[in-house]
Amino acid sequence: MINDYLQPEDFLMDDTFKKYCEGSDERCIQFWEKWVIDNPSKSHLVEKARYMYQILSANITPMNVQVNKINEALQPQKELRKRYILWYAAAAACFFIVLMAGLFYYVNKPEKPVLYSKSFETGLGSKKKIVLPDGTIVYLNSDSEIKMEEGFNEETRSVKLIGEAYFDVAHNKEKPFKVLTDNFKVTVLGTIFNLKAYPKEGFSEASLVKGSIKVESTDGDQENTLTLRPGQKMKFYQNEKKSIAGVKASPQLPKIELGRLTKLDTNIVETAWVTNNLVFDALTWKEMQPIIERWYGIDIELGDETVAGYQYTATFSKENIFEVLKRLQEVKSFKYKMKGGQIIITK
Incomplete structure (x- = not known):
């Protein structure tokens, strides 16, 4: 119920509220304008949520640009004689x-650079359970790597992640646990969460199971900080630089989405891999391709654009790659063949 929304993040997960912020749906605009009038005690939450939405949608004008515009508009009213x-x-x-x-x-002033020493990694088709010196349990998914800082747990607890990992962090109020990825940094005291940050994919994702985590962009901008609560997730899409001939490409702000964890049957989709369940929830072949490649350690080529757009919802556990392909074929037909250790998918 809308009246139960207690934090700005609650509003941001409401699709009608997003349309209200975008100004894209007249019915949503009318509904929320009336709701704000009827609920004046929550108007400050609505304003904060709207502001956060603008930041997450990369629509806020940078502060230095705003300042420059103000300065240009101001004219000295009199001269000191x-x-x-x-x-x-x-x-x-x-x-x-x-x-x-x-x-x-x-x-x-520049902070002392963090040096990472000991590392753990997994290859394609393999997973690993790790217990860090502080008692934190980490499940490392396929084709992933986690590095510990030098002197981990002496004064601080910091790790760097490439790929995907599920963390059950040992509580220590004096030493917050930090995870650094290419796109964002996560800070916690003691909690359970999943991070996905594969370099070749166009997004990174933080999913919270228990406790709370603070997610902030790696550029240190305090405006780009979110606090997640249990059952919430944040998806970070890295925009590609677009350039015009003869013009240097300018970096674009990333798109960030806030949502809830997805449950399919008895599995939480975002963390099902930890219990060796391969779950797809309305994913296309193109979206499933890198997941299946990592899971089974095999190369897949999508030889048809139409097939690449086929969408599937399915759960697998102990099936081998050929059993998976057969079940997918039963949902939406396609052909495949093996060639030089590669599976080629065609219509």
């Missing part, structure tokens, strides 16, 4: 600049 006033103003400005420069250096 007395020279000594100008002198004091200049002296004050110099003092302020020096003070702010010192403060900026103090606040933004």
Whole structure:
């Protein structure tokens, strides 16, 4: 129920609220405008959620651009005529600049780089259970790697992840547990969550099972920070740089989605792999391809664009690759053949 929404993140998972923020559906706009009027005590939550939506949708104008526009719009209303006033103003400005420069250096002084030493990794078609020195249990999915910082658990607990891992973090209030990926950083005290960050895929994902985690972008921008609660997930889509001939490509802000964990039968889709269940929820062949390749350690070529768009919902456990292909064929027909250790899918 909408009246039970207690955090901005709750609003962001409501599709009608997203359309209200986008201004794309008149009925949603009318509904939410009326709801805000009828629920004035929650207007501040709605405004914060709308602001967060704009950030996540990459529609907020960068602060420096806003400041420049304001400065351009402001015109001096009068000139100071007395020279000594100008002198004091200049002296004050110099003092302020020096003070702010010192403060900026103090606040933004370079942190000591984290050095990662011991690592664990898995190949295609394999998984691994790891117990870190602090007691944290990590399940590492196929084709993944996790690195521990030097001196892990002495003063801090920091690891770096490439691929996918399920964490059951040992609680330690004095030493927050941190996981760094290419796209974001996760900070926790003690909790259970799943991170997916394969470099070749166009997105990264954080899914929370128990406790709470803080997810922030690796650029350190405090505006791009979310706190997830149990049953929530965040998906981070990295935009590709688009360039025009002769014009240098400019980086685009990533798209971020907030949603809920998906349950299919008795499995939570995002973490089913931990119990050796391969679950697809309305995925196309193109989306399933890298997952099946990692799971079975085999190369797949999609030889037909139509087949690549075929969509499937299915659960597998102990089936081999050929049993999986047969069951998928029963849902939507396609052909396949083996060639040089590769499976080629055609219509």
